[in-house]
Amino acid sequence: MIKHFFSVVTFGFFYLLSLLPFWLLYIMSDIIFVIIYYIFRYRRKVVDENLFYAFPEKTEKERASIRIKYYRYLTDLIVESLKLLTISEAEVKKRVYVPNAELITDYFAGGQSVLGILGHYGNWEMGALRFSQLFAERRVIVYKPLSNKFFDNIVIRMRSRFGATLVEMKSTMRKLISYKNERTITVLVGDQTPSKPEIKYFTNFLNQQTAVFLGVEKLAKLTNSVVVFCDVRRIRRGYYQCTFIPMFKNPKETNTYEITHAHVKYLEEVIKEKPEYWLWSHRRWKFKPEDMV
Structure with a gap:
């Protein structure tokens, strides 16, 4: 019962967030990027290893550039995916x-x-x-x-x-x-x-x-x-x-x-x-x- 209650509340929270306009969601994305990239360093080791083996010919600086661009896009992808819960067909x-x-x-x-x-x-x-x-x-x-x-x-x-x-x-x-x-x-x-x-x-x-x-x-x-x-x-x-x-x-x-x-x-x-x-x-x-x- 408690688990079901929290599931309903969590879904309701996501649903309400998805009603926000894109411009506001992208402000959220910019904030989330700072949190997961600089503070929590979300899966940084996995990303670095994947990039190292995929692009051994690139310099460390070039791979670091890809990494930061990736995380910037990842947070956009998160908020865009959230938006898909309520996005209109026309949008x-x-x-x-x-x-x-x-x-x-x-x-x-x-x-x-x-x-x-x-x-x-x-x-x-x-x-x-x-x-x-x-x-x-x-x-x-x-x-x-x-x-x-x-x-x-x-x-x-x-x-x-x-x-x-x-x-x-x-x-x-x-x-x-x-x-x-x-x-x-x-x-x-x-x-x-x-x-x-x-x-x-x-x-x-x-x-x-x-x-x-x-x-x-x-x-x-x-x-x-x-x-x-x-x-x-x-x-x-x-x-x-x-x-x-x-x-x-x-x-x-x-x-x-x-x-x-x-x-x-x-x-x-x-x-x-x-x-x-x-x-x-x-x-x-x-x-x-x-x-x-």
């Missing part, structure tokens, strides 16, 4: 420009479903909400449940606001098979870290051998869905552009690991161009090939 449309949505409608018209791959880059959550507005066909967002049930429920509520169907990662294959008579666009985050029992494949990513889920490739081949990369870039504070990048129109004709390698490499090039917008505080390299022996 999302204004803030996420999609220059080539017709690419997806053309695939639908040709009778194919679409598999869209995202990275933890830019505001992927706002990008996913924008996808929910674009098409009349079924929109599926694949997610990995959070261990904290309270925050998991908040994320589910946020992601499904504009009509998207949320599907747990472990149920994705079964669900997509059940939608085989529908045209769908399914969005997955392609740079999540598999748990040790789930690891089947390593590839080179940001200068390190990296465990990668093979789910995108398996789903694409099973459903013969067109594979596109959802390239979300920050234009300026609070505004983004998402471009659909065609990758594979006939996935069943690809070689083993070809799809996986392609989407991992594309994300890598995006990160190298503007590294501060990727999730560096995530423990992405917990496992190495030698750990699997």
